[in-house]
Amino acid sequence: MADEAAPVLDVRGLTTVFHTRQGEIHAVNAVSFALKRGEVLGVVGESGSGKSVTMMSLVGLLPTPPAEVRAGQVMLGTRDLLQMSAKDLSDVRGAKVGFVFQDPMTSLNPVFTVENQICEPLTRHMGLSKAQARARSVELLELVGIPDAAKRVKYYPHQFSGGMRQRVMIAIALACEPDLLIADEPTTALDVTIQAQIIELMKDLQKKLGMAIIWITHDMGVIAGIADRVMVMYGGQVVEHAPVDQIFHSPQHPYTRALLRTIPTITGKREARLSVIEGQPPIMAQAPKACPFGARCAHHFARCDAENPQRRPLDCLPLGQGHDVACHWSAEVGYA
Amino acid sequence: MRDASAPDLVQVDGLKMYFPVYSGVLRRHSGDIKAVDDVSFTIRAGETLGLVGESGCGKSTLGRAMLRLYDPTAGRVVIDGEDIARLSPEALRKKRPTMQMVFQDPQASLNPRMSLSSIIGEPLVEHTALTTAQRQDRIYELMDQVGLNRRFANRFPHEFSGGQRQRIGIARALALNPKFIVCDEPIAALDVSIQAQVVNLLEDLQDKLGLTYLFISHDLSMVRHIADRVAVMYLGRIVELSPRDDLYARPLHPYAEALLSAVNEPNPERARTRSRILLKGDLPSPANPPKGCNFCTRCPKVFDRCLTEKPALVQVEPGRKVACHLFQTLKPTAGSTGGFHTQDDFQQGVTL
Numbered sequence: 001m002a003d004e005a006a007p008v009l010d011v012r013g014l015t016t017v018f019h020t021r022q023g024e025i026h027a028v029n030a031v032s033f034a035l036k037r038g039e040v041l042g043v044v045g046e047s048g049s050g051k052s053v054t055m056m057s058l059v060g061l062l063p064t065p066p067a068e069v070r071a072g073q074v075m076l077g078t079r080d081l082l083q084m085s086a087k088d089l090s091d092v093r094g095a096k097v098g099f100v101f102q103d104p105m106t107s108l109n110p111v112f113t114v115e116n117q118i119c120e121p122l123t124r125h126m127g128l129s130k131a132q133a134r135a136r137s138v139e140l141l142e143l144v145g146i147p148d149a150a151k152r153v154k155y156y157p158h159q160f161s162g163g164m165r166q167r168v169m170i171a172i173a174l175a176c177e178p179d180l181l182i183a184d185e186p187t188t189a190l191d192v193t194i195q196a197q198i199i200e201l202m203k204d205l206q207k208k209l210g211m212a213i214i215w216i217t218h219d220m221g222v223i224a225g226i227a228d229r230v231m232v233m234y235g236g237q238v239v240e241h242a243p244v245d246q247i248f249h250s251p252q253h254p255y256t257r258a259l260l261r262t263i264p265t266i267t268g269k270r271e272a273r274l275s276v277i278e279g280q281p282p283i284m285a286q287a288p289k290a291c292p293f294g295a296r297c298a299h300h301f302a303r304c305d306a307e308n309p310q311r312r313p314l315d316c317l318p319l320g321q322g323h324d325v326a327c328h329w330s331a332e333v334g335y336a
Numbered sequence: 337m338r339d340a341s342a343p344d345l346v347q348v349d350g351l352k353m354y355f356p357v358y359s360g361v362l363r364r365h366s367g368d369i370k371a372v373d374d375v376s377f378t379i380r381a382g383e384t385l386g387l388v389g390e391s392g393c394g395k396s397t398l399g400r401a402m403l404r405l406y407d408p409t410a411g412r413v414v415i416d417g418e419d420i421a422r423l424s425p426e427a428l429r430k431k432r433p434t435m436q437m438v439f440q441d442p443q444a445s446l447n448p449r450m451s452l453s454s455i456i457g458e459p460l461v462e463h464t465a466l467t468t469a470q471r472q473d474r475i476y477e478l479m480d481q482v483g484l485n486r487r488f489a490n491r492f493p494h495e496f497s498g499g500q501r502q503r504i505g506i507a508r509a510l511a512l513n514p515k516f517i518v519c520d521e522p523i524a525a526l527d528v529s530i531q532a533q534v535v536n537l538l539e540d541l542q543d544k545l546g547l548t549y550l551f552i553s554h555d556l557s558m559v560r561h562i563a564d565r566v567a568v569m570y571l572g573r574i575v576e577l578s579p580r581d582d583l584y585a586r587p588l589h590p591y592a593e594a595l596l597s598a599v600n601e602p603n604p605e606r607a608r609t610r611s612r613i614l615l616k617g618d619l620p621s622p623a624n625p626p627k628g629c630n631f632c633t634r635c636p637k638v639f640d641r642c643l644t645e646k647p648a649l650v651q652v653e654p655g656r657k658v659a660c661h662l663f664q665t666l667k668p669t670a671g672s673t674g675g676f677h678t679q680d681d682f683q684q685g686v687t688l
């Protein structure tokens with residue numbers, strides 16, 4: 001890649017709405033972020049905050065209808081993915097962007113062997129012959145740490161354990177050496193010991209191949225271990241965005257703070273009682289006119305109901321490169 | 337620790353739960369899945385015992401066999417003085433109210449066509465002679481206890497959030513004043529911010545009602561928060577049983593050590609500097625466990641003896657038990673535990 005500093009992916013103002021019988025659901029509201037080559041962006045947030053829908057919108061994986069990507073620009077290199085034909089987009093998905101889903105069984109085809117499923121993108125996008133693709137698929141399984149790969153490549157998905165299936169998914173996503181890997185909760189269903197294996201593997205591959213990674217997870221521990229920068233979502237919006245150390249050491253959004261307070265640790269002080277975030281997340285039936293976290297926020301004041309706060313940089317870096325937060329209270333008062 | 341001198345409420349002794357495997361056209365019995373294989377431990381009244389271990393190691397099966405939701409293959413489960421594993425169906429029915437279970441997936445364990453008050457009231461109808469009015473009072477009392485608004489009494493499960501649904505499951509489990517509750521991954525399906533609410537609720541109820549818990553979980557940080565002692569399970573057997581603080585400060589069994597080292601800490605500096613023990617390979621099949629120590633195929637400290645001989649779970653320090661040949665040269669501290677403990681210290685040793 002010629003320009004190391006140019007973003008691999010640049011997303012601006014992405015807005016996605018679902019049309020349901022009960023009316024619209026504003027799942028993603030004007031989300032913007034960018035990734036450089038070799039960078040890992042961690043995405044965290046409450047269940048239903050729009051993490052998966054954001055990433056599926058980027059690469060055209062949502063069924064339309066009910067979904068509608070209403071606004072935004074998604075630049076992958078020099079091309080806007082939102083303007084592409086369905087066919088071009090499916091080529092991009094196979095060759096430039098790899099996707100690892102939370103549940104591997106939904107995306108592995110049960111009636112084909114794993115070899116079949118890894119070879120398909122290799123012959124289609126990489127121009128490999130059948131024999132070359134077969135050899136490469138064994139290498140890929142070895143790369144993701146599956147023992148006895150030459151034999152197991154002939155297996156069907158159900159013949160693998162959960163952890164191995166997850167690794168097969170990763171092998172498929174990596175087959176064409178994508179510029180960008182999107183991993184949606186790739187390890188939540190796994191045990192900590194297998195989780196650790198996969199995280200080490202991804203870090204390793206990311207160094208070797210220099211790809212950018214978007215990693216969605218509920219687990220702040222995983223974020224601490226793998227992310228360079230962190231994007232916190234709430235109610236379909238980005239509420240805070242910062243380098244990983246700043247998210248953990250000086251979180252500025254009251255939601256980020258509350259989230260970090262609710263998680264117990266295995267080495268820190270053991271609290272007598274866990275702290276909780278009272279209340280419920282918003283319904284998102286319309287485009288937000290107020291702060292989505294307002295109703296649950298300890299610092300809530302009049303302006304929070306009157307106006308949805310915009311992201312505001314806390315340093316002199318351009319938005320999305322340093323630390324920014326969308327919060328009226330933090331703008332007017334802020335944590336000491 | 338809540339009360340180290342409290343009597344044991346639960347005593348599990350040599351418990352085995354095998355699932356038969358049938359194969360071939362004649363469906364012949366060709367082997368067994370040894371989901372729980374010779375497990376012994378005790379839980380004191382008012383104590384929380386945490387149970388952790390890799391997926392498929394037998395945690396749920398152990399919890400279910402203890403409540404006799406399965407018929408155990410062998411062993412004793414004494415709860416409040418009676419051996420559950422041997423009760424007649426009628427005696428078991430009478431015993432049911434004292435022991436309850438809270439399930440992982442609140443969605444799947446609640447009947448979608450029943451209202452909240454009929455879900456909570458069902459065990460009362462089955463096991464008590466309360467009048468309709470008395471039952472309604474008890475239902476409201478339970479809803480108050482778990483923090484569900486009384487106005488919700490006629491709503492259906494799908495109208496609640498995940499955390500609220502889990503509260504319904506807990507209210508139902510409390511209906512008959514149980515003494516012992518098996519909580520099988522009660523927070524795994526919940527959002528992080530809701531997990532804390534449910535765990536706080538379980539702790540409050542324990543303080544108020546003197547409940548005894550077996551708390552099964554993948555989440556080692558949460559287990560550290562809630563448990564007094566922790567049992568670490570691997571492939572159907574307990575490999576370490578230690579007081580919480582001892583285990584987290586200094587795990588003894590190599591598997592417990594690997595498990596704790598793999599936990600992701602929400603702290604970027606520590607994540608960069610710490611070293612993880614990465615285990616190679618996958619959990620062996622419980623239908624065909626290794627001949628020696630069950631962990632020998634993945635253990636970083638494996639040596640000859642581990643391949644041929646199963647280590648017994650023995651006391652190696654006051655209050656700490658480990659099943660590992662690295663520690664077997666140490667003699668169990670004689671007389672430091674009650675008669676029951678001393679007996680089960682040697683229970684697995686005999687099977688060498």
Ligand SMILES: Nc1ncnc2c1ncn2[C@@H]1O[C@H](COP(=O)(O)OP(=O)(O)OP(=O)(O)O)[C@@H](O)[C@H]1O
Pocket residue numbers: 018020025027045046047048049050051052053054066284
């Ligand atoms: N097909 C759909 N129809 C209607 N609403 C939908 C649909 N898919 C998602 N949504 C809504 O969009 C919102 C965002 O969902 P999304 O799956 O992105 O959440 P998430 O942040 O990934 O949550 P989780 O952590 O639980 O995976 C939610 O409120 C969800 O209910």
Ligand SMILES: Nc1ncnc2c1ncn2[C@@H]1O[C@H](COP(=O)(O)OP(=O)(O)OP(=O)(O)O)[C@@H](O)[C@H]1O
Pocket residue numbers: 355369370371389390391392393394395396397398622
């Ligand atoms: N009814 C059954 N019939 C046959 N095998 C079973 C049955 N129930 C469980 N098993 C097997 O017993 C072993 C232990 O399963 P169990 O559900 O107790 O594990 P677990 O530790 O609870 O795992 P998880 O953390 O994934 O819930 C597994 O190998 C499982 O496949």
Ligand SMILES: [Mg+2]
Pocket residue numbers: 051052053184
């Ligand atoms: Mg999601």
Ligand SMILES: [Mg+2]
Pocket residue numbers: 395396397
């Ligand atoms: Mg289980």
